Amino acid sequence: MPKTILTIVLLLVCYFLHAQDIYNHQLPVVSSEILIKTPACTSEKPDLPSPVVSYGNREFVLFKTAENKYTWIDVTVENGEIFDYRQGLYGKGNQLKADGENFPHFARTGVHTTEELADAKTITGLSVAKITVDARPWGSSGVGFVAADETIMSVIWADNQTVEKLGLTHPDVARPLFHFWNAMHYLEQYNSEKEQDSRLQLTSFFYNKYEIRFKVQGSRGWQESIFNDEILGTGHLELWRELSVEEQRFLEEKYMHLPADQMKQLKKELSYLHTGEMVLFYINRYGFYEGHNEYRVDPVTVAALFGFKSIEELHQIVNGDLYSYFVTHFTENPE
Numbered sequence: 001m002p003k004t005i006l007t008i009v010l011l012l013v014c015y016f017l018h019a020q021d022i023y024n025h026q027l028p029v030v031s032s033e034i035l036i037k038t039p040a041c042t043s044e045k046p047d048l049p050s051p052v053v054s055y056g057n058r059e060f061v062l063f064k065t066a067e068n069k070y071t072w073i074d075v076t077v078e079n080g081e082i083f084d085y086r087q088g089l090y091g092k093g094n095q096l097k098a099d100g101e102n103f104p105h106f107a108r109t110g111v112h113t114t115e116e117l118a119d120a121k122t123i124t125g126l127s128v129a130k131i132t133v134d135a136r137p138w139g140s141s142g143v144g145f146v147a148a149d150e151t152i153m154s155v156i157w158a159d160n161q162t163v164e165k166l167g168l169t170h171p172d173v174a175r176p177l178f179h180f181w182n183a184m185h186y187l188e189q190y191n192s193e194k195e196q197d198s199r200l201q202l203t204s205f206f207y208n209k210y211e212i213r214f215k216v217q218g219s220r221g222w223q224e225s226i227f228n229d230e231i232l233g234t235g236h237l238e239l240w241r242e243l244s245v246e247e248q249r250f251l252e253e254k255y256m257h258l259p260a261d262q263m264k265q266l267k268k269e270l271s272y273l274h275t276g277e278m279v280l281f282y283i284n285r286y287g288f289y290e291g292h293n294e295y296r297v298d299p300v301t302v303a304a305l306f307g308f309k310s311i312e313e314l315h316q317i318v319n320g321d322l323y324s325y326f327v328t329h330f331t332e333n334p335e
Helices: 003-022 106-110 114-119 126-133 151-165 171-190 245-254 259-271 277-286 299-305 311-315 322-327
Strands: 052-054 060-064 071-075 201-209 210-217 236-240 273-275
Touching: 060 171, 071 171, 106 114, 114 151, 126 151, 151 171, 151 299, 171 201, 171 210, 171 236, 171 277, 171 299, 210 245, 245 311, 259 273, 259 299, 259 322, 273 299, 299 311, 299 322, 311 322
Parallel strands: none
Antiparallel strands: 052 060, 060 071, 060 201, 201 210, 210 236, 236 273
């Protein structure tokens, strides 16, 4: 085998071995040459999976435009230029960074151990007690990052157990959210250089077997992080998809005892997310999804929304009671 080809093969092997360390959910591999990439579009929906990873280790997701055309956007999760609202810097930020100083096992494998969490007394130099105070409602924000009866460690521990039951890692859960965020980052940069009538307008994207719609809205100022880090938030991200007829039928049969308002809430929990960009970085860096508030990114919701697991599988994973799973606060701390 020629030396150049051997080098390429070895690099690919090293990449996929590293990816396996942090991702349990592997992406299909394709040649980037067959992808119609932005700003180019095609009128027919490509007969390819989405997302995919190319031979050049770039990640792509298929998007649909307002003109019912299709285009692939490079959404690779990576550490990019600085992302800091205070300094007016809008790079991709440190998307691969994990807190290895406080959580070495988590940084190596993408999941925590109970012992690691039980031993944690500080995170980024702040005591977990102080972080909890700041995270509760009316601490560092009105809504808060956890519910009043939750602690920072009780939330991280509970979500870590759920992610393990899903057969995923925390980077697995963060990746589709970063894919979306990176596409919006590309869109903003592209459109900033175009006249109004030539800007790219996107309406939805395809992830595994689902079409997902979205809405992005900014706000005045920014939210400071509860951790001693650079993570800030100012955006409102909404993502949703329609539940299939089969999914709705399953829920209505298994949860026929629920009153109408609770059934409506359950369906929404499985098909809709409202969050901010801070949580994407929190998941990958600490395994923190926020507690029970309106910005929470529940790993079960992510698994349903992005097609990691079927609703039937999720029903089994949470012991046959999805509704109780979603509404029950995390009040037990790791011991």
